[in-house]
Amino acid sequence: MICENLGINHMGNLTLAGRDTVELAKKYQTPLFLMDEERIRKNYRTYIGAMKKYFGDDALPLYASKAASFRAIYKIAMEEGMGIDVVSCGEIYTAKSANFPMEEVYFHGNNKTDFDIKYAMENGIGYFVADSREEIDAIDGISGEMNLCQNIIIRITPGIDPHTYDAVATGKVDSKFGFAIATGAAEDIVKYALSKKNIKLCGFHCHVGSQVFDSDVYFKTADIMLEFIADMKSKFGYETEILNLGGGYGVRYIESDPVIDIEANIAQVAKMVKEKCSELRIDVPAIRMEPGRSIVADSGLTLYTVGSVKVIPEYKNYVSIDGGMADNPRFALYGSEYTVAVANKMNEECDFLCSVVGRCCECGDIIQENVQMPSSVKRGDTIAVMTTGAYNYSMASNYNRLQRPPIVMLTKTGEYTAVERESFEDIIKNDL
Numbered sequence: 001m002i003c004e005n006l007g008i009n010h011m012g013n014l015t016l017a018g019r020d021t022v023e024l025a026k027k028y029q030t031p032l033f034l035m036d037e038e039r040i041r042k043n044y045r046t047y048i049g050a051m052k053k054y055f056g057d058d059a060l061p062l063y064a065s066k067a068a069s070f071r072a073i074y075k076i077a078m079e080e081g082m083g084i085d086v087v088s089c090g091e092i093y094t095a096k097s098a099n100f101p102m103e104e105v106y107f108h109g110n111n112k113t114d115f116d117i118k119y120a121m122e123n124g125i126g127y128f129v130a131d132s133r134e135e136i137d138a139i140d141g142i143s144g145e146m147n148l149c150q151n152i153i154i155r156i157t158p159g160i161d162p163h164t165y166d167a168v169a170t171g172k173v174d175s176k177f178g179f180a181i182a183t184g185a186a187e188d189i190v191k192y193a194l195s196k197k198n199i200k201l202c203g204f205h206c207h208v209g210s211q212v213f214d215s216d217v218y219f220k221t222a223d224i225m226l227e228f229i230a231d232m233k234s235k236f237g238y239e240t241e242i243l244n245l246g247g248g249y250g251v252r253y254i255e256s257d258p259v260i261d262i263e264a265n266i267a268q269v270a271k272m273v274k275e276k277c278s279e280l281r282i283d284v285p286a287i288r289m290e291p292g293r294s295i296v297a298d299s300g301l302t303l304y305t306v307g308s309v310k311v312i313p314e315y316k317n318y319v320s321i322d323g324g325m326a327d328n329p330r331f332a333l334y335g336s337e338y339t340v341a342v343a344n345k346m347n348e349e350c351d352f353l354c355s356v357v358g359r360c361c362e363c364g365d366i367i368q369e370n371v372q373m374p375s376s377v378k379r380g381d382t383i384a385v386m387t388t389g390a391y392n393y394s395m396a397s398n399y400n401r402l403q404r405p406p407i408v409m410l411t412k413t414g415e416y417t418a419v420e421r422e423s424f425e426d427i428i429k430n431d432l
């Protein structure tokens with residue numbers, strides 16, 4: 001199994017957090033997102049424990065909540081003592097409605113509107129991660145009108161290609177995100193931000209990409225960022241308080257993905273950061289990291305029901321399910337790999353090669369290609385797609401006017417519905 005919270009019970013059914021997924025599919029109907037709350041908490045604790053232990057007490061992981069944003073997730077993050085990243089007023093609103101304290105909220109995005117900026121400030125947002133000169137002007141202006149001095153950190157592009165997919169590689173010089181060190185843009189914007197009266201520059205952020213397995217990427221990133229911090233100190237006398245190293249440790253979607261020891265990785269990065277700081281004669285900044293996927297991905301799985309099995313002799317076989325790109329667009333978007341299984345036939349031999357496709361009217365509505373299943377697969381069977389806790393519900397749409405599935409959270413003692421299934425009324429809610 002790709003994650004230790006998965007198993008097979010005496011009935012030959014797939015279990016998540018020790019619970020029979022086939023029974024849960026019957027009880028809640030499909031499509032259905034299941035999440036394992038203990039796994040989320042364990043992942044949070046891995047980051048918090050390791051960061052405090054190796055970087056010191058002023059270090060803090062921020063949950064990048066675009067990975068999965070709904071009230072229960074913010075509540076769990078708050079209980080575990082995480083900070084959070086948000087990327088829109090909708091996420092701020094959701095976090096706030098779950099009573100998440102706004103001081104440790106970081107507002108990301110390459111194009112925040114004046115409305116966004118005002119809304120965030122009125123709600124007491126901790127930090128903006130500023131990503132353009134226009135944004136800095138707007139924050140300074142609005143902050144002045146409101147008689148505030150707003151904390152910001154600036155997004156810097158260290159110029160690193162983390163060898164992941166292009167769609168999730170964001171640290172390269174030509175990225176739409178950040179100010180590049182290499183072109184001098186980063187230095188210019190620091191000077192500019194320091195000249196603004198209603199802004200407090202608290203430090204720097206960088207994020208080189210997602211699904212990173214290679215710890216070298218973080219060494220290189222930290223190395224470049226610390227050199228930059230030392231440079232800003234010598235040029236402007238500026239002392240950096242916060243250095244945010246970004247997110248992106250990889251998770252296992254398929255068997256061949258490596259297992260990452262996150263604690264050991266953080267320990268190594270911390271050692272390197274401390275050595276580099278002493279070499280550069282700068283104080284070690286308060287470190288932030290912002291994992292999203294590696295907090296929630298392996299807590300989740302999606303259950304579907306098979307509707308049809310179509311065999312096109314000598315060409316291809318299709319297994320159609322009652323969900324698809326509307327609840328998981330990631331294969332359609334960038335060919336993401338997933339482990340797929342027939343949850344009620346876990347002990348049967350898998351010798352039937354097929355594509356698992358959704359119910360949307362779109363040829364690209366594919367969940368996964370080249371899946372091996374038991375040849376007995378048929379209408380009514382339960383299909384499980386593993387590791388869907390991140391970027392599934394949060395990317396889900398109502399395409400074809402399909403209702404978004406519910407999220408049922410499995411706990412130590414039982415389960416609760418964290419997000420309800422959308423109703424037909426929800427679908428027409430905004431139609432006049």
Ligand SMILES: *Cc1c(COP(=O)(O)O)cnc(C)c1O
Pocket residue numbers: 064066067085108207209210211246247248249290291292293294390
């Ligand atoms: C998406 C994102 C993250 C989280 O990436 P994961 O792969 O989910 O860990 C962190 N920081 C920023 C700026 C992001 O855009």
